[in-house]
Amino acid sequence: MKKFPRFTEYKILAIRILLVYVFYFIARVLFFVYNQNLIKVEGLYDFLRLCYHGLVFDTTTILYVNGLFILFSVLPLVSNTKKKFQKFLFWLYFATNLLAYSTNFIDFIYYRYSFNRSTRASLDTLQNESNKSLLFLNFLQNYWHVFLLFFVLSYIWILLYKRTKIHPVKEHPNFKYFAFSTANFLVIVALCIGGIRGDFKKSTRPINILDASRYITNSSQADVVLNTPFAIIRTWNTNSFKKENYMPKAEVDKLLIPIKQYHNNPQTKPNVVIFILESFGREYCGVFNKETKIPDYEGYTPFVDSLAQHSLIFTNGYANGWKSIHGVSSIIAGIPSFKDAFTSSPYPKQKIESLVSTLKSEGYDTSFFHGAPNGSMGFLGFGNILGYDHYYGKTEYNNDADFDGVWGIWDEPFFQYFSKTLTEKKQPFMATLFSVSSHEPYKVPAKYEGKFPKGKVNINQCIGYTDYALKRFFNEAKKQPWYKNTIFVLVADHGNTVAYDEYLKEFNRNTVPILFFSPDEKYKGVNDDWAQQIDIYPTLLDMIGYPKPFRSWGRSLISDKQVPPFVVKYSQNVYQFMEGNYICCFDGKKVVGFYAKEDKGMEHNLIKNVTPEMEVIAKRCKAFVQDYMERIIDKRLTTVK
Template identity: 80%
Template sequence: MKKFPRIAEYKVMVTRLLLVYLFYFIARILFYVYNQSLIEVDSVFDFLKLCYHGLAFDTTTILYANALFIIASVFPVLINTKKAYQKVLFYLYFSTNLLMYSANFIDFIYYRYTFSRSTRASLDTLENEQNKTALLFNFLLNYWHVFLLFFALAYLWILLYKKTKVKHVTEKPTLKYFAASVASFLLITILCIGGIRGDFKKSTRPINLLDANRYVQNAGQADVVLNTPFAIIRTWNANTFKKVNLVSKTQVDSLLVPIKQYKNNPSTKPNIVIFILESFAREYNGAFNKGTKIPDYVGYTPFVDSLAQHSLIFTNAHANGWKSIHGVSSIIAGVPSFKNAFTSSPYPKQKIESLVSTLESEGYDTSFFHGAPNGSMGFLGFGNILGYDHYYGKTEYNNDADFDGVWGIWDEPFFQYFNKTLTQKKQPFMATMFSVSSHEPYKVPEKYEGKFPKGKVKINECIGYTDFALKRFFAEAKKQPWYNNTIFVLVADHGNTIAYDEYRKEFNRNTVPILFYSPNKKYVGVNNDLAQQIDIYPTLLDMIGYQKPFRSWGRSLINEKTVPPFAIKYGANVYQFMSGNYICTFDGTKAIGFYDKDDKGMAKNLIGKRNAEMNAIELRCKAFVQDYMERVVDKRLTTVK
């Protein structure tokens, strides 16, 4: 019996595809090695189980990357075994595979800042940066070992590929050749479609990021199961902003109260100054960690700690997103970001009620300050959507002698510029300052080298510098006539690198300080209730006695009587909603887990012991997601009911 035509070619093709699986396995090991302090895996056996479940996600990625290579390998053109044709296959194979493979290496480092695999939103954020070359060079300089690993593995991969040679065979255009080739082509196509979808069931949807959570004991392990190219592919054209019908309109209005109206305070018009501090995580601030009981805890913010003694601070506050632009939309507009960023969605270009619009209606001058090149992080574009009167960036500062060489103007001189510009404004004004210096590559100005503690992680020194810049700002600002009539807010945009195990726990990974300071000492104290970035907008309107209705998913942190404290965010590919005694994980339609409020690591799922409070929390989560999606999609981010 004669051999099946082209069987040798197919064996070589399969061997070459198996090489891709091998190198994805190596990348998964390296990803875990780099991030093992953030991902709890009990044993080698448990890790191998995660790798096994990751095969389905690798298969999808590998088949996407190699679709053209597979087609070209099996297509019946009679010249498949020729040397020139095999050379074309070589370049086709590596041009797609190495590009996709490299994305995994980015997350060896980037994961420690976002605590999730990179998605399309990560690329969208980079698009707004004008200094991409400088950022790449800086990444290369600081993380040279990642590049070295990538090129070493690429070299090894190429060597192994070259050992899989196809012997040239002269084929004749016979019926048997074409019939067998076409049949093989159709069979391979069917197998590839099944592999891309995740299995071969007709009724199933293609696997997505959420499916990785089916195989894990704790949420962080899902990122071991996944690979970064898969996360990017599945979110490339994904529109997760889709309306859902989970609860009644009456329940939304009573549980969520999306239209707020406060009449707790008389109408006043103090100036409002908001510092959104880059990566200024709660972990680094001593005043916000007095109750954590972390062994040998060290803080790096002596000035903020001293200011906190005369301020109203919230020690249990959370970010509502993972990136800087998420922080801006959450803090200023009260619009959080979940699976995909609101600002990267098809929907941010709409009328958005925010601190900007509400305060402008009261006669406030509004401005946004960011020392980076104008447009960086997407702030200028989003600021224009919100309607800021003025934007002050690196261009307006107009002195590159104070440029840090990577991100923007050093915080100390830019904060002084901030003070001088505010002094020239007519009151009342609302000004937002977004800092830049507490950021990778974690440098301080040369004249301050050695002044601030190096700390346990690299960012600690930069946190000390930004804290010093704040001290210098307040020292000068208190001399100005506008100072005593001002409410100051300090908050971080998101977390950053972690030194203490307490902050490695899933629900503590993106915690931020929230501080309100008024020189008249009206707001002073320590509040340990749950708080979040989207609460700042309604809190400020409550403080100044804003009497009109306004749209807000957050709650006033000083006088709220209808909505109990809560925090909502997106992590480990699910919504995480904490209120009362429990943390609820929610997949978009239903609760899939409940955890005790003290189980911040979310290790013990209590869903099998549901009670009335859990049911109520799930209902509130449903109300939030439903109203959020409906208002974003229908472009009703205003007081429209």
């Protein structure tokens, strides 16, 4: 029986596309192997079940990436089997596939810091780095095994592809050939469209990242179902900033009180110094873990622990984002980041009321210090939007002998530079320092090798070094005339490598220490209420007796009785709103979960037993999202009633 025209070509095309599926499966296995301590999977069957559901997301990715390759392979032409045409297909196939495939390997490592598959926003972050080549070389040096895996698998993939040879066939153009080719072309195009959407139902929207959560029993499993190129493709041109109308504006204002004004303290003008400590998660700080009861717990912050004895600390503090720039917008401007970062959105270039603008209006000199190359992390650009008077980076430090070789100036000398520069300033001043050393590649200066405990995970000795740099700063600062008239804040931008199971739990991820210290010890004690980065801005204005109204989604941690303690953040593709005794999970359309405050691992969804308290929490969550979107889009990030 004679074969249909082009039967061999279609068979070879199917094999070549099947190869992509095989290597995506291998990448999923490797992703899990590298991050198995962060993802809860109950055995081989559970993992294979997740892989099966992942086929839908792989199909979408593979068809997006191979769209041109498939198109050229099935065009109703007579030259498809020629050697030059097949060589063109070979290069097109691997140029597109290997580029997309490589992004999976990035998340073998990066996932342990972000707890999410990388998205377009992750790529945007790199745009602000001036030392991309150096960072790449450092990544290559420290994670050579990831590169090796990629190149070995790519080599095997190429060998297997070359075994799927199509020998030139002389076709005589006739009606049957073109009719059959055209019909198959249209069928394949239709199948590809359905595959890209995720199914063939006309009424169903194309699948997105959130759909991965339909197949899971634990929130972290969604990232096994997903693949990284899918996450990047689906977020490439997305803008999750859109207005919502869950309730009347009057009800929103009543629930949130977005315009704050405090009259609890006399008006004063102390200096304000804020340390935003890179990756300095709550897990690493002994004094913040006294009540966690983690077996064999070890902390790495002896100085912060001692300072906490004379400070007001919040042991249940959270980051309102997952990247460094998110920490800056949350802490300084009280603007959290949810699905998409505010700073990477179309809306950051607007007038923003913040600690910078409010304190400048009171006559403060404002400065931002970051020992990395100027502009790194997007801090210089966002600092300019906020209106900082001065920016001090690696350029201003002007001594590359103290450069760590990757990120910036080592913390100890840069903290000393910070102290010296503050001493030269006229009071009152507000200064923000963002540290750099507690970061991958997890090294300390050669002269301090062995001084700090290596600990249980790679970052621990770096935490010890930054803690020592803080000690040296305070030892020098206390000699200066401005010291006694200063409020100090210590907070992390986000967490980092996790050592203890307690901090692998979803609602313990990206927890941060929050500490307020003043030499007169006016504010002192331990508070275990919900607290978050966006609360720092209103708390400081309350402390200094700032007399005017100001916009803030956070609350004063020392006296606000109108808004109950709460935390809002975005993780696992849902808003997580923590208040009172419960945690509400809201996907933007409906509430998908309620969990008890103690159920940090999300093991018992209480959605079927909603109480009046839960209903109020859900309403406050919706109010927050509605006001957040409206104010950002309408450019009302100032005191507008």
